[in-house]
Amino acid sequence: xxxxxxxxxxxxxxxxxxxxxxxxxxxxxxxxxxxxxxxxxxxxxxxxxxxxxxxxxxxxxxxxxxxxxxxxxxxxxxxxxxxxxxxxxxxxxxxxxxxxxxxxxxxxxxxxxxxxxxxxxxxxxxxxxxxxxxxxxxxxxxxxxxxxxxxxxxxxxxxxxxxxxxxxxxxxxxxxxxxxxxxxxxxxxxxxxxxxxxxxxxxxxxxxxxxxxxxxxxxxxxxxxxxxxxxxxxxxxxxxxxxxxxxxxxxxxxxxxxxxxxxxxxxxxxxxxxxxxxxxxxxxxxxxxxxxxxxxxxxxxxxxxxxxxxxxxxxxxxxxxxxxxxxxxxxxxxxxxxxxxxxxxxxxxxxxxxxxxxxxxxxxxxxxxxxxxxxxxxxxxxxxxxxxxxxxxxxxxxxxxxxxxx
Amino acid sequence: xxxxxxxxxxxxxxxxxxxxxxxxxxxxxxxxxxxxxxxxxxxxxxxxxxxxxxxxxxxxxxxxxxxxxxxxxxxxxxxxxxxxxxxxxxxxxxxxxxxxxxxxxxxxxxxxxxxxxxxxxxxxxxxxxxxxxxxxxxxxxxxxxxxxxxxxxxxxxxxxxxxxxxxxxxxxxxxxxxxxxxxxxxxxxxxxxxxxxxxxxxxxxxxxxxxxxxxxxxxxxxxxxxxxxxxxxxxxxxxxxxxxxxxxxxxxxx
Numbered sequence: 001x002x003x004x005x006x007x008x009x010x011x012x013x014x015x016x017x018x019x020x021x022x023x024x025x026x027x028x029x030x031x032x033x034x035x036x037x038x039x040x041x042x043x044x045x046x047x048x049x050x051x052x053x054x055x056x057x058x059x060x061x062x063x064x065x066x067x068x069x070x071x072x073x074x075x076x077x078x079x080x081x082x083x084x085x086x087x088x089x090x091x092x093x094x095x096x097x098x099x100x101x102x103x104x105x106x107x108x109x110x111x112x113x114x115x116x117x118x119x120x121x122x123x124x125x126x127x128x129x130x131x132x133x134x135x136x137x138x139x140x141x142x143x144x145x146x147x148x149x150x151x152x153x154x155x156x157x158x159x160x161x162x163x164x165x166x167x168x169x170x171x172x173x174x175x176x177x178x179x180x181x182x183x184x185x186x187x188x189x190x191x192x193x194x195x196x197x198x199x200x201x202x203x204x205x206x207x208x209x210x211x212x213x214x215x216x217x218x219x220x221x222x223x224x225x226x227x228x229x230x231x232x233x234x235x236x237x238x239x240x241x242x243x244x245x246x247x248x249x250x251x252x253x254x255x256x257x258x259x260x261x262x263x264x265x266x267x268x269x270x271x272x273x274x275x276x277x278x279x280x281x282x283x284x285x286x287x288x289x290x291x292x293x294x295x296x297x298x299x300x301x302x303x304x305x306x307x308x309x310x311x312x313x314x315x316x317x318x319x320x321x322x323x324x325x326x327x328x329x330x331x332x333x334x335x336x337x338x339x340x341x342x343x344x345x346x347x348x349x350x351x352x353x354x355x356x357x358x359x360x361x362x363x364x365x366x367x368x369x370x371x372x373x374x375x376x377x378x379x380x381x382x383x384x385x386x387x388x389x390x391x392x393x394x395x396x397x398x399x400x401x402x403x404x405x406x
Numbered sequence: 407x408x409x410x411x412x413x414x415x416x417x418x419x420x421x422x423x424x425x426x427x428x429x430x431x432x433x434x435x436x437x438x439x440x441x442x443x444x445x446x447x448x449x450x451x452x453x454x455x456x457x458x459x460x461x462x463x464x465x466x467x468x469x470x471x472x473x474x475x476x477x478x479x480x481x482x483x484x485x486x487x488x489x490x491x492x493x494x495x496x497x498x499x500x501x502x503x504x505x506x507x508x509x510x511x512x513x514x515x516x517x518x519x520x521x522x523x524x525x526x527x528x529x530x531x532x533x534x535x536x537x538x539x540x541x542x543x544x545x546x547x548x549x550x551x552x553x554x555x556x557x558x559x560x561x562x563x564x565x566x567x568x569x570x571x572x573x574x575x576x577x578x579x580x581x582x583x584x585x586x587x588x589x590x591x592x593x594x595x596x597x598x599x600x601x602x603x604x605x606x607x608x609x610x611x612x613x614x615x616x617x618x619x620x621x622x623x624x625x626x627x628x629x630x631x632x633x634x635x636x637x638x639x640x641x642x643x644x645x646x647x648x649x650x651x652x653x654x655x656x657x658x659x660x
Contacts, residue, residue: 028616031599032549032581054641055448055468057649060481060658069486069660105660113657140657145646148653155508163507185653190496192651225512230498230564232512252512254498256563259513288513293620328460405486 063107070102070406079388081395085375093390098122101135102406113140148185153178156196158223158236160250160261161284164337165299165320170263170284172221172238172246175200191225216241230254244268258289258296278307297322317342318381331359341381350380354387364404370397429540432556435578439608441531446645447471449609450638451480451529455522458622458629465520470645473531477650480529481658482520490659493519493526494652498564500526501652505659510652523594523617523633525566534558534572537565548582551575567593579608592618602640609640 080092101119118132138152159171173196181198199218204211211217219240226233231253238246250263263284282303289296297320304315319342324335340351355371372387373394388395453465466484471477480493490505501510519526542557553573560568569586583596600612613635621630648654 028582028595028597028614029549031597031614032551035550036600053639054643055450055470055639057448057645060468103660142648142653142657145648148648148651148657150656157507157509160512185651185656187647187651187653191501192653227497227499232499234512252499328457331460 058110061107061110061113063105065106067105068102069105070100071403072100072406073401073403074098075399075401077389077397077399079390079392079395079397081388081392083392085393091390091392095389096122096124098129102132111142111145114138115140146187150183151181153180154183156181156183159248160234160252160263160286162286162288162297162299162320162322165286165297165322165339166284166301166318169282169301169303170248170250170265172236172248172265175202175219175244178202188224190227194223196221196223219244258287261286278305280305293325295322295324297324315345316381317346328359332357333359339382341376343381348377348380350374350376350382350384352382352387364402366401366403368397368399368401370399371395372397429543429556430535432554432574432578433535433538433540433558436572436574436580437532437535439578440580440610442471442473442607442642444474445605445642447473447604447609447640447642448645449640452636452638453520453522453524454634454636455520456632456634458624458631465522469529470649471529471531472645472650475650476531478529479650479654481655488520492655492659494650494655495526495530496650501655503652503655503659508656510655523615523620523631524613524635527566528613528615528635537562538570546573548573548575551581553581577608594618602637604640605642607642609637610635611637611640613637 075097076094077096078092078094080090083089083091099119099121101117103115103117106114116137117135119135120129120132122129134153136152136154138150138154141149141151143149156173156176157168157171158173159168161168161170176198177200179198179200181196184195186193186195197218197220199213203217204213217240219238221236221238223234223236225235231251234248234250234252236248238244245268246265248263248265250261252259252261254260261284263286265282265284267280268278280303282301284299284301286299287297299318299320301318302315319340321338322335323337325333334355334357336356337354338351339353340349342349352372352374354373356369358366358368361367370387371394374383374386374388375393376383383393386392388397448468448470451467451469453467455463455465457463464484465482465488468481468483470479476495476497478493478495482488482491490503492503494501494503494510500513502513503510519528537560538558539561540556541559544555546553546555551573553575556572556574558570558572567585568588569590571584571586572580573582575581579598579601581598583594583598584592585594585596587593595616595618597614597616598610598612599614600610601608602611613633615633615635617631617633621628623629
């Protein structure tokens with residue numbers, strides 16, 4: 001009897017599998033019941049390769065007047081869960097966020113542009129809205145339609161890591177946030193060369209009180225990328241006198257349909273001035289693969305420090321795996337992330353598993369559900385850096401976000 | 407007897423050779439009609455993604471292509487949440503630009519364009535002759551068209567689909583495509599009911615892509631996910647060199 005029921009189910013599945021493509025095919029064939037007159041009327045003679053009705057390239061780089069845009073988002077969340085694995089204490093908390101940003105974009109000519117963006121966030125401790133911060137304020141200038149300059153406070157990051165996994169540790173510009181910079185991009189090879197000089201207010205406001213802005217206290221960096229076949233190579237470096245020197249290189253290619261990257265970085269944290277010299281090394285490998293229903297992301301990071309040829313800190317290993325569904329189930333888009341760190345020469349293990357899903361429930365309104373679970377040694381990386389806002393080891397986080405572009 | 411056998415085998419090989427030659431020539435002709443060697447190409451693309459039960463999303467883009475150097479640049483214009491995002495393809499590599507983080511990510515494997523049923527390969531020049539060989543031919547009436555149906559098998563593993571069936575009209579324009587997996591499972595059906603003549607080339611101006619696997623039951627009936635691409639303002643006007651650089655994406659993005 002069981003066999004018969006299973007057989008009927010199999011037949012039904014087979015019928016659905018066969019009829020679905022057939023239905024789609026009939027649907028498609030109907031599109032060709034009327035011939036395409038555009039081609040049949042022999043418009044070749046009439047059509048002109050150099051047409052006036054083309055994409056207005058100038059309109060992309062020039063505008064009649066200033067353009068003001070903005071974003072607004074508000075999030076309310078509640079979370080609750082187990083405080084630690086050794087006791088049965090439960091904790092519940094709630095928080096609210098509100099952010100808004102405005103931008104002004106002026107493009108008077110094809111070679112010049114002014115852009116600034118400001119933002120503010122609600123301080124949840126005293127419900128104050130502080131004055132707007134300047135996020136970016138820069139001008140773009142293009143010389144001879146070939147060399148591109150950007151001058152002013154700007155955002156920028158390099159590196160090949162995935163922010164949502166191990167946080168892009170190959171980015172040599174990790175100290176760039178809030179900097180004022182001059183960036184130049186020159187077309188060179190298959191891609192180009194980027195040159196950068198920058199200074200961060202944090203360097204002059206307190207880190208070294210006697211430091212004053214000048215050519216000898218700025219940081220200098222460059223990035224060159226080149227492609228050969230399906231292999232892309234990149235090299236970047238940064239130097240700041242007496243402070244830091246960094247070098248990074250990566251190779252990225254495709255293997256059996258997956259992106260594969262290998263990245264290495266070395267830092268001399270004393271800018272070659274210390275004796276003996278100390279170096280930090282890291283190596284990152286990453287993988288990205290997707291099909292029509294799922295995205296798979298994976299990273300492995302190794303880092304170590306060396307002083308005068310001796311390993312002064314035990315080396316660490318970190319792994320991260322992400323699976324994100326491209327399709328929705330009953331309106332929900334689920335995802336899963338798993339991290340694991342093996343620190344101090346495989347003696348200190350910790351990790352975190354995060355199950356999450358989100359769906360839109362009304363225009364501009366999204367509900368997100370997250371279930372972060374942390375495990376391992378109390379002093380382990382992921383026990384100390386939990387996704388739970390209150391550092392709980394297992395919790396349920398439900399948030400509601402209202403977002404709108406202004 | 408041996409003599410006849412040699413003649414028959416010889417005939418089989420020569421016919422097979424002619425067949426292979428003609429198949430390759432047909433693919434080369436098809437490629438030539440929709441490729442833009444010797445000139446640049448630009449157009450506005452509107453991509454409408456229909457997910458049954460989940461509504462539709464509309465993405466508007468501007469596309470610049472330089473087939474001679476195997477480059478293209480796609481700038482997202484709408485929706486506002488994605489405005490300023492861009493794709494720069496140079497050779498086999500694709501840079502994705504995110505204006506929020508001002509960051510470029512290089513990739514070779516990200517195949518789906520903006521989470522639609524279109525792949526990035528749908529926006530590049532046609533390379534059927536380089537990537538596939540004809541393994542079967544027949545004739546079939548496709549609506550108002552008397553078409554040749556070519557069965558293709560990939561000769562490289564760098565393509566998204568190892569097997570294809572294409573319906574080619576009397577002008578050597580592809581009207582319908584079926585993409586198959588290695589196990590011969592139908593993955594996508596593409597219909598191109600409209601082309602526009604630009605100079606002596608043709609641009610598909612209306613494309614319907616039906617995902618054979620993705621979809622859901624709506625009111626008791628299975629509906630496939632589908633993507634409709636419409637192309638406006640196709641042109642072979644020259645495009646400045648700077649457009650095909652990362653700097654240009656930074657310059658025009660929001």
